[in-house]
Amino acid sequence: MSRFDTILIVDWSGGKDRGASPKADAIWAGVNRGGAAEPPVYLCNRQEAERWLSDFFASELAAERRLLAGFDFPFGYPKGFCGALTGCEDPLALWDWFGARIEDAPEANNRFDLAGEINRQLGGNGPFWGNGLARDIDGLPRRKEGYHNPFADKRACEHRANGAFTCWQMAGAGAVGSQVFMGLPVLARLRRAFTVRVWPFERLDAPIAFVEVWPSLTVGPAPAGQVKDAWQVSEAARQIAALPAATLADILDVNAPEEGWIFGLGHEADLTAEAPPPLRNDCFALPPGVHWTPVEEALAVLKERLHPLTGRETLPLSEALGRIAAADVDALRANPPLPNTAVDGYGFAGGREAGTHALPLMEGRAAAGDAPVELRQGHAIRVLTGAALPEGVDTVVLQEDVLREPGQIRFSGPVRQGANTRRAGEDVQAGEPVLRAGARIRPPELALLAATGLAELPVRRRLRVGVLSTGDELVESGEDAGSGQIYDANRPMLLGLARRFGYEPVDLGRAADDRAALRDRLDCAAQDADVILTSGGASAGDEDHVSALLEEAGALALWRIAVKPGRPLALGVWNGVPVFGLPGNPVAALVCTLVFARPAMALLAGEGWREPQGFEVPAGFAKRKKAGRREYLRARIRDGRAEVFASEGSGRISGLSWAEGLVELPEAALEIAPGDPVRYIPYDSFGL
Structure with missing residues (x-):
């Protein structure tokens, strides 16, 4: 188990009572519960601290919260x-030995x-x-x-x-x-009084885990006016609370059975990664009086209210493909670093007028990778493509335009000064930005970064997209389906979308129409995902438990969007994690994901708002449309025209595979004839 509801960090003291007024070098406790920090607690001596810890443990257990408690002193001694x-x-026998004496x-x-x-x-x-x-x-x-x-x-x-x-x-x-x-x-007495497991000596399968910490490992100096120990326990608790579950599991995977280990050692970059602020519960709230939300208004609310949720890490260039830059990156070196030749030929100083020219040929040559040599005055030298220009060379004539004779070359002018050469830094100057924060790193970016001397760069952590299907009617594909049951098509589709978008898909499985079970599933999901996509249960019916739970949490925005297919979209924040409650119909789920969740997730991932690029093309179909809703038709391009799937029925999943994009029709009434311009958005424009 690697999920904890509460993080407690304690800075201990071996000295005497420090008195009632808060002081440095005393005992301080920092608490972070559910991502929210509490004011640091001052404890003047060990007796008071033990009473406080005992009461704190009891209250956490009564609330059924799982606790990780860190103490800043060694849990063991050197081997032997x-x-x-x-x-x-057994190092825990040593705890009892000290306790008895x-x-x-x-x-x-x-x-x-x-x-x-x-x-x-x-x-x-x-x-x-x-x-x-x-x-x-x-x-x-x-x-x-x-x-x-x-x-x-x-x-x-x-x-x-x-x-x-x-x-x-x-x-x-x-x-x-x-x-x-x-x-x-x-700690020995608290361990006997409560159900506690001690890391790394025991498996952490109890409600309370003790770990050894050293806040100075990852926490810097305290801000002006704050007690260092008080600042460090609060900041260390915040760092641990912000860890993704997978990273926390990696940190806890340690083999030190006798000596013990310092929590986070070797994972300092994970603990110090920038932690963006959580979303507010009201971030999806619409203005009062809005019942049917136009698509543009819904997108504007998402764009305004959301912000990046992913922290930062530094990766070598070889592992950065597909990641999102977390900061502007400047060139460490100019490209090219030195003036060089663009062709194979002969280099010399200055241009030449029209007519025939002869120059004595200097011995040797300049090839790519050679250290620059100095040109003898009045001579030419053999140069190869990419070679740094020898000192004194500023012009190159192509070898195809040269007649080479013993000891000299001859060629015809005119040849302009600087011909066939590249200036130092003409592509990129040292210190010039080569990557902007929010940019997706593709192979071309890798080439530019490598050429300008970058070996590593700051990137956003991958957005973890949890996907949960809800409904008693769902069974896994390949299983026996009873009467009235259907195979779960949405979860494989949404997990695939997350992966194609460059995010980390987190399969949350299926949840039955049981509110308590769904609540537990969402609690666990909020520990393992940065954003949750659910399908089904997003409307206002008796079995629409997703929207009901979000409403209970005080974080439901049930958007009735003027869009076809789609309409109901339940949005909310569960334990600090945004939830997109998508329609249960696969066609509507895909459209709502592409139109609404895709740009929103790009923002959450640190990539910025992504507008899909559409194109005007002639219609290859006829259609009469009523006013009121924006419509998205499954479409593809054939012979330069947009043709649409034969049926607009939301149950026709085959149309999603048949299509290669969407035709977007505005809210106004329309009568479309073949050849009329329509807006076509290819799937590729959404990142598929």
């Missing part, structure tokens, strides 16, 4: 220590004495060092110099985390040893 001290290699009060504790006792038990002045008390402690050296450590200085994760301190240090700047001594007993 646990077994040497407890006789058992640590004595803790707000103003005093025995952590330094216990460290000395452990050192003596293990036979010398180590592994612990650093005495923060005025009195000496037998077995605990005040400094690291001269002490003996029978174990590794750091865990494997600490070697990889730049700036991480050793857990053997008990006092002094950056010491985390005291936090471990004073934190593990508290």
Whole structure:
């Protein structure tokens, strides 16, 4: 399980009570629930923190929320220590060992004495060092110099985390040893009081998961006027809450059975990716009094209210094909970087007038990849296509126009100065934009980026499009269909559309006409998808549960759009994720996806609003149309004319495959005769 409803991050302290007024270097807790941050909580000592944590865990369990709780101290020690001290290699046995021996009060504790006792038990002045008390402690050296450590200085994760301190240090700047001594007993008691699993030692199949965190791994300096620890716990909780479920699962996939691991180590770029703000619940609300929404008005609302929801990541050029640029990208190097020759021929200085010219030929040649040489004054030199021009060369004559003789060349003029050469940077100058934010990266863009020195670039994460079919009447294609049942055609179609648009399709399966089950399905979907497409249940009938649930959540906009095929389109926001409730009819579902969901998803993906490119072509059909609705006819081009499918019935799915695009007819009444101009939008224009 990798889905969590609440993220809690705790900055711990091994010191004494800090008093009622919030201070740095105390215990701070940051909470992010359902993507919403709460003010950081100040806890003056460990006793108060343990009471607060116990109450917090109980309230989360009562609300049936799954909790990931991160604590900023090591959960284990370097390999071998646990077994040497407890006789058992289970690191959780070490938690209980500390819990049975640590004595803790707000103003005093025995952590330094216990460290000395452990050192003596293990036979010398180590592994612990650093005495923060005025009195000496037998077995605990005040400094690291001269002490003996029978174990590794750091865990494997600490070697990889730049700036991480050793857990053997008990006092002094950056010491985390005291936090471990004073934190593990508290976690051991909470673990026994609640159903908790500890990462990475246990499978996270319980309502509460404990993970080790180090906020400084991904959280930068606090804004002016804010306490660093308070800022870090809130920001770390926000970063984890914003992670896609698949990324969270990757982060949790760690094998460190004895030493433990720092959450997010190796995935810093995932945690620091820019997180766009969530959509408001009212983002789809139409103006009061609107009953039948014209297509243009519906599109204008979507364009105005939506914004990108995908975060950023940096990818090497080899993995960027099909992705969307997350920022403007400038050329690192000019193209071409040096003046070069456009042809095979002979280079020299200056142009030549009409007449016959002879030039002595310099030995050697200039080929692509050669370092530029210097031209001997008054001479010519052999040059090959793409070669950097030798110093002193500014003109090239084609080899086909040259008579080569021993030691010289002859050719006829005129030849203009600069002929057959390329200037440095005549294509792109260094520092010039070569890619704009929102651009889709195609093979031509890869060529330009590579030519100008780019090895990696910032891109938007792929938009995750969840597709859910609803209805008791649906069965999977290939299964036995009972009387009154039909095969689910919409889900394969919509998943295919998402993939062709360049997004990541997320198959959410089918949901029966059961409101509670559908609610659970949407809850899970909101963790795994950036946008949800449902088909069926989008109107206002007894079994239209999609629109009913969105209405219960206070986020329903049931648009009755003046469009054929289509009309009902349920729009809303479920747990911060936009939902497009499409009609259940496959023809209407496809048309509504192309016309409404496609440009909206492009905005959500960071690509900007995509207007499909249509063309005026002669009609290859006749039709009389009433006023009131915009119509989309399944069509294709034959012999330069748009022909339409024989039936306009929404149940004729075969017409979607027969067609290669759509003919768009405006809302006004029309009488179309063969040869009249009509607007044709090819499927390719939508990105299919």
